[in-house]
Amino acid sequence: MDRVSALETVVSLRKELREGQNLGLKIVYDALTGASGNGAVPSDVPQTFTGPSGGGSYSTPAGETPLDGTFKDTRVAASGTFEQSLGSDTRWTAGANFSTEYDYRSLGVSSSLARDFDKRNTTLSGGFSISWDTIDPVGGVPDPLAVMLAATGGGDDDRDDDEEEGEEGDAESKVIFDGLLSLTQIVNRSTVVMVAASVSHQSGYMTDPYKFVSIVDEAPGAGQGRPLEHRYERRPDRRTKKSLFAEAKHHFGHDMIDLSYRYLWDDWGVTSHTAELRYRWALPKGHVLQPHLRAYRQEAASFYHRFLTASDPLPTYASADYRLGKMDAVTLGLKYARPIGPSTVSVRVEGYKQLSRDNGDEAIGVLRDMDLYPAVDAVMVHLGFSRQW
Amino acid sequence: MIQAKTWGVRAGALCVLLALCQGCAGMGVEPWERDLLAKPEMTMSAETVELSFDEHVYFSKEASSGGRGFAGGGCGCN
Numbered sequence: 471m472d473r474v475s476a477l478e479t480v481v482s483l484r485k486e487l488r489e490g491q492n493l494g495l496k497i498v499y500d501a502l503t504g505a506s507g508n509g510a511v512p513s514d515v516p517q518t519f520t521g522p523s524g525g526g527s528y529s530t531p532a533g534e535t536p537l538d539g540t541f542k543d544t545r546v547a548a549s550g551t552f553e554q555s556l557g558s559d560t561r562w563t564a565g566a567n568f569s570t571e572y573d574y575r576s577l578g579v580s581s582s583l584a585r586d587f588d589k590r591n592t593t594l595s596g597g598f599s600i601s602w603d604t605i606d607p608v609g610g611v612p613d614p615l616a617v618m619l620a621a622t623g624g625g626d627d628d629r630d631d632d633e634e635e636g637e638e639g640d641a642e643s644k645v646i647f648d649g650l651l652s653l654t655q656i657v658n659r660s661t662v663v664m665v666a667a668s669v670s671h672q673s674g675y676m677t678d679p680y681k682f683v684s685i686v687d688e689a690p691g692a693g694q695g696r697p698l699e700h701r702y703e704r705r706p707d708r709r710t711k712k713s714l715f716a717e718a719k720h721h722f723g724h725d726m727i728d729l730s731y732r733y734l735w736d737d738w739g740v741t742s743h744t745a746e747l748r749y750r751w752a753l754p755k756g757h758v759l760q761p762h763l764r765a766y767r768q769e770a771a772s773f774y775h776r777f778l779t780a781s782d783p784l785p786t787y788a789s790a791d792y793r794l795g796k797m798d799a800v801t802l803g804l805k806y807a808r809p810i811g812p813s814t815v816s817v818r819v820e821g822y823k824q825l826s827r828d829n830g831d832e833a834i835g836v837l838r839d840m841d842l843y844p845a846v847d848a849v850m851v852h853l854g855f856s857r858q859w
Numbered sequence: 860m861i862q863a864k865t866w867g868v869r870a871g872a873l874c875v876l877l878a879l880c881q882g883c884a885g886m887g888v889e890p891w892e893r894d895l896l897a898k899p900e901m902t903m904s905a906e907t908v909e910l911s912f913d914e915h916v917y918f919s920k921e922a923s924s925g926g927r928g929f930a931g932g933g934c935g936c937n
Contacts, residue, residue, distance in 0.1 A: 476919075478912045496908060502919055545915070591887030595928075650928060654903055659892045664903050668926050713926035714873070717903065721895040732926045733868070741865065742923040750900055768922055794922050805909075818909065824920060850916055852909060 476502045476850040483857065490555030498547040498569075504848075505537035509681040509790035510700050511777045512536065512840040519700065521609035522679065524619040535844050538680050545571045559586040563597070576603045582650070593654040598647065606641040607679040614704035615784060618682060644674025652715075660722070666715040677705045683790045688779040688834055695835025698780055703789040705773065711736040726750040739772030740794065756809040762820065764801035770794060776828065776842055792826065792846065799824040803850070813857040822848040903928075 478500035485493050508519060512535050519536060520527040530536040547569030554562045565580040582597020605611075652666035682700040687693050717730035728748040735741040744766050751759045771794040773787035803820030826843035833842060888896065899905060910927065918924045 476912075476916045478915075480908050480912065482908045496911075498912070500912060500915060502916070506919075543919075588887055589890060648925065652928060655886060656888055656896060657886050659888050660895045662896060662901060662903070666926065666928060670925060711923075711925070713923075714869075715926040716875075717927075719901055719903075721898065721901055723895070726898075726900050730927075732923075734923045734926060735865070735869070738922075740922045742921070744923065766917075766921060766923075771922065793920055797921075799921065822916075822920070846920060848916070848920065850912075852912055854908060856908070 475504055475848055476500060477853075478851070479853045479855075481855055492551075492553040494551040494553070496547075496549045498545070498549075500545050500547075502543040502545075507792050507844075508536050508538040509683055509703060509792075510536040511684040511686060511695075511697060511790075511837060511842060513696050514836045514839070515696065517697070518620075519682065520619055522607070522612035522619075522702070523609040526609055533840065535841065536682075543571055545569055559590070560584065565599070573607050574603065574605050576601055578602070578646075580648075591656045595652045595654070596650065598649045601646040601648075602643065603646065603674075604641050604643045605675060605679070611640045611642050611675070611677075611679050612702040614677065615683075615701045615788065618700040618702065642675030644672055644676060646670060646672045661718065661720045663716070663718045665717075666713075668713050668715070670709075670711040672709045672711075673707060676707065676709060677703055678789070678791055681789065681791050683775060683788045684777045685782075686777050686779055686834070686837065688781060693835070695833065695837035695840075697777075701784075701788075703791065704787050705789055706738065706787055709736060709738055711740075724752040726752075738794075739774075740769060742766065742768040758805070758807040760805040760807070762801065762803040762805065764799075764803075766797075766799040766801075768795075768797050768799075770796040770828075776830075776832065777837070779834070792843070795843075796827045797824055798827060799846075805852075807854075813855060816852075816854040818850075818852040818854070820850040820852075822846075822850065 478498060480496065480498050482496045483494065487493055510517065510519065512530070512533060514532050516529060516532050517536060518527055518529045519538070528538070547567065549565060549567035551563055551565040556562055561584045563582050563584070567576070567578045569576045578599055578601035580597060580599030582595055584593055584595040586593050648668065648670045650666060650668040652664055654662065654664040656662050679702070681703045683703050684697040685699050685701060687696050687698050711734060713732055713734040715730065715732045717728065719726060719728045728750070730746045732744040733742070734744070744764070747763045749761050753759060771789065773785060773789055774791070774794040775785070775788050776790055778784070778788065799822065801820055801822045803818060805816060805818035807814055807816035824846035828843050830842050833840070895901060914924055
C-alpha cells in the first residue's frame with residue numbers, strides 16, 4: 471500500500487569568510503504527502519474519527535486500515551553553521567537551525583569542537599545541541615488516553631474544521647539535549663573510519679495528538695474484535711536514547727564504497743539496527759551514479775499495543791503507532807549527480823518498504839480477517855543543488 | 860528489565876569500538892599520501908544535506924534517529 475511519499479529540494483551554500491573561517495547556509499523545503507495509519511484497528515464496519523474538539527472528522531470504509539485523513543506535511547527549514555579554526559589542529563563549529571511545519575516548529579543550536587592528532591590521522595570531536603520544539607495541533611491537545619468524541623458537525627475531511635469550531639487549542643512543547651562524541655581515523659591511503667557515541671534526552675510532550683489506540687470487544691459473538699471505543703494515545707514525557715555508530719569509507723581510485731552501522735537503544739524499550747551501503751560509481755566527466763541500500767530492524771516500544779481489549783486494565787502509556795512497532799525496513803535507491811560549472815546538481819530516487827514482524831496472534835473475532843499490520847511503502851525524491859564560491 | 864542478551868550486544872559493540880581505538884595507534888598516512896583522502900566524497904560530512912533529509916523521512920516512519928552527528932545543523936525532526 472503506497473502511503474507516504476517524500477519530495478525535498480535543498481539549497482546548500484558554503485563560503486570561506488577568511489582563512490580558517492567558514493560559513494554554511496542550508497535551506498530545505500520538503501513535503502511528505504499521503505496518509506499515515508492513525509493507530510486504530512480496521513473493522514468490518516465503517517468507522518468515523520474526529521479531532522480532539524469533535525470536529526475535523528474523517529471516515530474509513532469497512533475492512534480498511536484507518537488513515538488519518540488528508541495528510542500534508544510540508545516543511546521549510548533553514549540552518550546555518552559557522553566554523554572557526556582555533557590553531558592548526560582545532561576547529562570549533564557552531565550551528566543554528568529552524569524548521570516549521572503545519573503544526574510543528576523547531577529551533578535549535580549546536581556547538582562542537584574537533585581536534586586533530588598524529589599528523590591529522592586521528593580526529594576527536596565532541597559536541598552538544600539543544601532544541602526547543604513546539605506542537606500546536608489543530609483542535610488542541612487531547613487529554614491523554616481520553617475517549618474520542620463522536621463527530622459533531624458534518625463529517626468533513628479537512629482537519630481545518632477544528633479551527634473553525636473556535637478552538638484555540640493548547641500548544642505543547644519539548645526540549646531535547648543531544649551529546650555526541652566521535653573518533654575519525656585514517657586507516658591507510660584509501661580508507662577512513664569513524665566511530666561515534668551519542669546520547670539524546672528529551673522531555674516534554676511526545677504524544678502524537680492525532681493517533682488512537684482502539685479498545686475492542688472481546689465478548690464472544692458477532693461483535694468480537696470490533697472497537698468499542700477509540701482512545702487518544704499517550705506516551706511518556708521523557709525519553710533517553712543512546713546510540714553507537716560506525717562508518718567506513720574506502721576509495722578504489724575512481725569508485726568509492728561507504729558502509730555504516732548504527733545500534734540504538736532507549737528507555738522506551740525501542741532497540742534498532744541500521745546498516746547502510748552506498749557505492750559511488752564515478753562516470754566520465756565528473757558524473758556520478760550512486761546506488762544505495764539500507765536495512766533496518768526495530769523492536770517495539772514497551773507501551774506499544776496494536777489494540778487493547780475491554781478487560782485489559784488501562785495502561786499508563788499506550789500507543790498503537792506503527793512507527794513504534796516491531797518491524798523490518800529496506801530502502802533501495804539511486805542517485806545521479808553531475809557538475810554544471812562550479813555547481814553540482816543531483817537527483818535521487820529511493821524506494822522504501824517496511825514490514826511488521828508482529829504476527830497478529832493476538833487478533834480476536836473480526837480482527838482475524840483484517841490486515842492489522844499492512845506494509846508501508848514510500849517513494850522519496852531528492853533534488854539537490856550545491857555551489858561553492 | 861534489560862536482558863542478558865541486550866547487555867551482551869552492548870558490551871560486544873563497546874569492545875569493537877575500544878579495539879578500533881587501540882588499533883588506531885599504528886595507523887595513518889604521511890601528508891603526501893592524501894591524494895584519495897582529499898577527495899570531497901571521502902570526508903565524513905560529504906553528504907550531510909541528503910543525510911538530513913533521510914533523517915526526516917525515516918523519523919516519520921521509524922522510532923530511531925540521529926547517532927551520526929549534527930555538525931551540519933539539526934533536522935528539527937523530533
